[in-house]
């Protein structure tokens with residue numbers, strides 16, 4: 001038998017210490033090389049809806065804490081003033097107006113993202129990540145004529161997500177069920193689901209004809225099938241047991257998001273957590289009903305804020321906060337009356353969901369697309385406020401840089417240093433989109449070309465940005481876009497037009 005010398009014992013000891021440390025690190029996940037990435041995405045949350053962005057009448061302590069732990073961007077944009085195009089741009093890094101189908105989709109729309117298109121989750125997967133989406137999808141499912149009673153494909157799992165737990169479109173659109181990895185959750189095969197956006201199913205009540213069945217009244221546009229006493233857009237029959245409970249949606253998505261983290265904390269993961277608040281119908285859990293004093297719209301923001309607090313607590317408890325980059329934003333600006341009577345306008349008081357900006361959801365004015373935009377990474381990002389000009393479009397290329405991938409999105413700028421607070425050199429320009437109309441921001445200037453159509457959408461009471469002439473605003477002096485400088489400054493207007501045409505044509 002050979003004697004083990006002192007040196008060898010030391011070497012073995014050193015090696016085992018190393019092995020234990022390595023094992024511990026991979027178990028805890030906190031020191032893996034690749035950081036986790038989480039995108040927390042709100043639906044219709046306005047620039048002024050968050051405490052750190054100036055809200056004083058509404059408390060959002062968890063969103064504030066997240067923003068104060070990292071970078072609060074004051075010039076952060078969604079690509080668009082509505083949901084589907086913004087989500088398309090976020091995931092693909094491509095301007096949504098390059099795809100003529102990137103409009104607010106019905107629940108029966110086919111998958112909008114091509115299965116061969118690059119997406120954030122695909123890029124992350126190629127870089128060794130496991131990927132998941134929990135929450136609102138609204139990017140279409142299937143390839144036309146979906147049979148909701150079989151595997152629904154293609155969908156999120158075919159454009160890069162290993163795991164998906166989603167609602168198909170919006171809370172106000174059928175089908176009102178959750179879909180997990182392509183299958184409707186809790187579906188009873190003896191009660192199949194049928195969905196149609198043109199015709200009702202015989203004998204089924206509607207919001208239009210059966211007001212006596214409603215517990216929430218519609219104001220405009222929501223008068224088809226009734227689910228849980230709430231009239232929706234589109235007709236649906238069957239699937240009784242599978243229908244979601246509106247008041248439990250926030251808890252359901254939160255639980256799935258937490259579960260995803262717990263299950264995947266030992267591998268690098270990308271999670272797209274897409275909350276449904278404060279989109280209509282606003283249905284806070286009874287724990288939150290009445291808490292804001294502003295009616296359901298305020299209550300669901302308080303609810304979402306709590307969810308974010310719980311979610312953050314989970315990251316912390318699981319020991320992965322130091323290894324997780326969190327990006328928080330919203331898909332478009334705020335709207336009060338989006339088709340239901342829920343007192344959002346009447347009970348607003350002094351709250352200004354749009355902050356100092358003009359317009360709101362659907363608008364080419366700033367409040368349509370400029371949204372809360374926060375990055376946070378404990379120990380890696382120093383707290384600050386950044387005026388750098390960034391867009392959700394830029395996440396694909398920037399996250400690619402983060403994970404060592406050479407993939408770039410077609411309209412996505414690599415701004416990782418900006419997102420991590422090492423640089424303030426953001427975008428030069430961005431084409432803004434609102435319901436298929438486009439405008440240009442370049443530097444501190446915004447140019448809106450002439451558009452037909454009403455100046456104000458009276459139903460939602462929002463200025464859309466339409467005008468018969470060119471509009472030109474200098475945001476540095478006029479953040480609220482009150483002084484049109486198009487006539488006063490024809491050179492600037494021409495310069496803006498040239499860039500606009502170049503980007504739009506390219």
Ligand code: NG6
Nearest residue numbers: 082083084104170172220221338339
């Ligand atoms: C509109 C709906 C609105 C909302 C929106 C989509 C009507 C009259 N209005 O068509 O309530 O659902 O679509 O919002 O039907 S988004 O945030 O998903 O883009």
Ligand code: CA
Nearest residue numbers: 043044083331
């Ligand atoms: Ca939205």
